[in-house]
Amino acid sequence: MAGVTPERLEDLYRELAACRRCERLVAWREEVGRKKRRAFRAETYWARPVPGFGDPNARLLIFGLAPGAHGSNRTGRMFTGDASGDFLYPALWRAGLASRPRSERPGDGLELRGAYITAAVRCAPPGNKPTRAEFAACSAWTARELALLPELRVYLALGRLAHDALLEHHGLVKARFPFAHGAEHALPDGRVLLDSYHVSRQNTQTGRLTAAMFDEVLARAKALAELA
Template identity: 50%
Template sequence: MFAPSPIPETEPPRDCPRCPRLVAFRHELRAEYPDWWNAPVNAFGDPQAWLGIIGLAPGKHGANRTGRPFTGDHAGQLLFDTLGKFGLASGTYEARPDDSLALTGAIIINAVKCLPPQNKPTPEEIRTCRPFLEGQIGVLPRARIFVALGQIAHQSAVKVLGGKLPKAKFGHLAEHRMPDGRILIDSYHCSRYNQNTGRLTPEMFEAVFARAIAVREAMSR
């Protein structure tokens, strides 16, 4: 069982042909792991979300296997634990798409929809996939605050939200106001590498979402 998209009309087709390198890699994995998802990964979460979380791309043994963002790999445990702590997730995360996990007030969208070799999309692949990110952000009527997980997600989010990269430099907990008033908050990616090296601690990650909630409260006054 794979998680359906909350905004299906904005998703790329299962056999999206746009990036030849990613298509070839997808076909390799379908032959090697025929029971995996092995396709562009849908958004996951609440279509009425006030908070948009922009990830990088599916992980090989995570979302590319299970079909749901951050599900089945090390990064997902910290992300979903943190969302639960701030009331943005309910149910139990069991690292599979048919668990009881649900997001409320938040939605996860990847900057790149397909698994790139070595988790490294090329600049051309990032640009080619950006229209899907733009389309998905465009149908989130209540999303005024976004969290970018890592520099690639930050760069794509800034461009989609109408900002200028020279003025919006990436940094953990850096906060950027876009021309239309939407807010982008940066975080180091919650990858296994960043966690194991201490570049990102649970406390640092929680600070990002605490700030997002504080910004939301300020906006509502």
Template identity: 50%
Template sequence: MDDDRLARLDARVSRCRRCPRLVAWREQVARERRAAFAEEEYWGRPVPGFGAADARILLVGLAPAAHGANRTGRMFTGDRSGDWLFASLHRVGLAALPTSTAADDGQHLFGVRITAPVHCAPPANQPTPEERAACAPWLDAELQILAPTLRVVVALGAIGWAEALGALGRAGWQVPRPRPRFAHAAEVLLAAPPRSRTRHGVVLLGCYHPSQHNTFTGRLTPEMTDAVLGRARAVSAAGLE
């Protein structure tokens, strides 16, 4: 049943046209294309999350890359950030393959779903606050479906952290006060909603975003990524009450 709900949600996400600037940009990129992908047909629509409805771990990024997920139609697929992320997921036992190159490449996640607070590729990789707010209901709906099994949320970058905290709070999880600040390897427990019979506490983990700026400069290393994702796997396997 939850798989059906998630499939319907993903279909609705892929048809969204709420933000005129993002609609115009994603479609322009899909028409003009990068020379290296000139023979490919771009997805050019909002990119839904990737993974099952019974995932115990949710990764929250920022937005699809113009020539990555906006081209392939799958989160973190077809660009260097995705190469980095999926290699780490594979090393810690959370992904079937060390690469994610296309939506039909056979990649499969184990107890993990990947999403973003903004589902359209934004110009200069910078969605506006208004666009983030317009997209927030999609993340809220996704959390409602994942809630019974969700144990860990990994926020990739400061925006992912802020949007994940906001969505978890709106969904009823108890956000600590003062509001936790983002840092790499930060770890915060959000207690379950009071008297909830269907939800457990959730651990929020911070990880630097696997952007080229972070990975090329050494701010984020493979070992650092593996440590956070390995921690997510350990916490999700242990469970929370």
């Protein structure tokens, strides 16, 4: 698609970083950052909306729920700074989708290959539970971000809420596309929605989602996206 460049994504990120649309989320993300800085007097929290990142020519979208209060809300990069990222990035590296098995913050040298990571909500929500209004408000950012990724073929939804947000983005009836780990759904636009349990500490430490299970889903996502 002509005119879709990394620079256009960077423009979107700058605009996103200034978003203050959801009062509850703005208050929470900033309160978390202030309290932690006062407690430790060391690290500055990002405490703003967290942009997506990855390959502008990505065929695979990895779609999460929202930043963690002391993970992405601290670092400014999706799925970094907490246990979710400690599980996700080694898996992406094993699958050949990441240049290294660990990411800690933007600019740390990690690059994604054929993949792009973002989330349904860009600000850390209290209790990791965005409201329906917050999902709806952030859906405008989803629409703009995905419009700048024209090569996408496969959506990998991490968890039911991310799955539902992608269906809403496409205006699809949820009952026709039930969530299940490993489920595949052919979408009307020709893309495929693939599901996985979320890579949260709760799921990975209890064994609900194992490394082998997630590796299998990533392998299927690569095959569907025709990534070598």
